[in-house]
Amino acid sequence: MSAAGALCAALALVWPVAVRAAGEDESDMSLTVGGVAILELDRSELDFDTTPEQFIAGMTASEATRCRVVTNSEWVLTIAGTASKWAGPADKPVEDVLWRSGGGDYTALSMSPAEVARGEPTAGLDVFLELAVKLRFEQDEPGEYTYRSVHYELTTP
Amino acid sequence: MRCGAAIVIALGLACLAPLCALADTRVSANDLRFSAAGETEFRDGQALLSREPLDWESDTAWRLYVESLDLSLGLSRDGRYEKALADLQFRVSGDSQWWSLRTEPVFIAAGDAPGRGTLIVDWRMLLSWGRDRPGTYRARLRFTIEQP
Numbered sequence: 195m196s197a198a199g200a201l202c203a204a205l206a207l208v209w210p211v212a213v214r215a216a217g218e219d220e221s222d223m224s225l226t227v228g229g230v231a232i233l234e235l236d237r238s239e240l241d242f243d244t245t246p247e248q249f250i251a252g253m254t255a256s257e258a259t260r261c262r263v264v265t266n267s268e269w270v271l272t273i274a275g276t277a278s279k280w281a282g283p284a285d286k287p288v289e290d291v292l293w294r295s296g297g298g299d300y301t302a303l304s305m306s307p308a309e310v311a312r313g314e315p316t317a318g319l320d321v322f323l324e325l326a327v328k329l330r331f332e333q334d335e336p337g338e339y340t341y342r343s344v345h346y347e348l349t350t351p
Numbered sequence: 352m353r354c355g356a357a358i359v360i361a362l363g364l365a366c367l368a369p370l371c372a373l374a375d376t377r378v379s380a381n382d383l384r385f386s387a388a389g390e391t392e393f394r395d396g397q398a399l400l401s402r403e404p405l406d407w408e409s410d411t412a413w414r415l416y417v418e419s420l421d422l423s424l425g426l427s428r429d430g431r432y433e434k435a436l437a438d439l440q441f442r443v444s445g446d447s448q449w450w451s452l453r454t455e456p457v458f459i460a461a462g463d464a465p466g467r468g469t470l471i472v473d474w475r476m477l478l479s480w481g482r483d484r485p486g487t488y489r490a491r492l493r494f495t496i497e498q499p
Contacts, residue, residue: 216497217376217408220420223439223492225385225476227427229485230393266393266480317480 231265233348242327249329253292253300256324261310263319267350271321272307274345282339290328291341295321302328307347376413378496379406383474393478400474402444405459408467411498415470416456417441420491424476427484434488438478444471456495 240257248254263269275288291303295310311321325344385398392398407415424434437451443460450457460470476488 216495217378218493218495219378219380220491220493221380221382222489223383223385223474224487224489225398225424226387226487227478227483227485228387228389230388230390230480232390264480266483267485315481315484 229267229350231348231350234262236260254327256326259323261321266315270312271310272347274307275303276345277343280339280341283337284335292326376409376496378494380494398476405470410465412463414461415459416495418456419452424488427486432484441474
């Protein structure tokens with residue numbers, strides 16, 4: 195090797211180091227997102243009055259409840275009764291609570307959860323429920339009846 | 352003789368090489384572990400990881416960068432959603448401007464004076480109800496400190 199060649203080789207070794215240096219490090223980032231579901235009802239109590247015409251029709255006028263669904267997963271909204279009877283002067287079964295969503299026929303409330311609606315993840319979707327009370331001449335003695343056991347549940351898979 | 356002299360010069364330069372490597376730069380970062388995101392984080396629209404230290408050392412002026420080694424933050428548990436890398440953001444603590452991660456170096460900070468120090472960085476993950484399905488989202492990050 196010539197002297198010039200050796201000199202170049204040495205400079206080549208030195209040059210990159212002298213011109214620039216860099217340091218680096220690596221790290222991992224992680225975030226776990228859980229299934230989050232929020233159900234908000236706009237009313238916690240519904241009051242029903244009765245009229246003779248409603249007794250003849252067999253049910254009260256309906257009252258509406260808005261259920262707001264907020265979730266980052268697919269969801270199912272269900273409704274169920276958690277007590278088999280109303281509190282009142284006479285026996286009145288859970289099935290005398292009637293509900294429907296999106297029109298159509300009313301469904302009698304049951305102690306088994308019934309699906310009201312289902313959907314995709316949403317930042318806020320309103321599901322409107324109409325509730326009414328079945329009236330029976332032969333059973334519903336005068337007085338005040340209360341049923342405090344309507345259970346709404348929002349579930350995600 | 353000429354050849355011998357050249358070898359001596361070359362060896363001398365080789366010995367000097369460490370002295371020529373004046374720029375000694377280092378950066379050290381911790382793993383970033385966000386707490387599990389729940390209702391609070393979704394309501395806020397973000398999960399925060401505040402005041403993470405980033406240690407640096409340099410004997411010259413320096414510039415610090417971060418980049419992602421992954422194209423995205425990965426898939427949701429059900430595989431139906433891929434979280435965008437840009438949802439991971441950082442800022443130097445105290446600054447108002449947030450910067451999104453990319454797959455190319457993103458500038459973090461610079462200094463004119465040599466020395467060592469700790470840069471405090473805030474990290475956040477943007478969250479959206481309609482998008483961010485359950486899962487664990489990840490990325491590998493590379494921090495680089497360079498001379499300007």
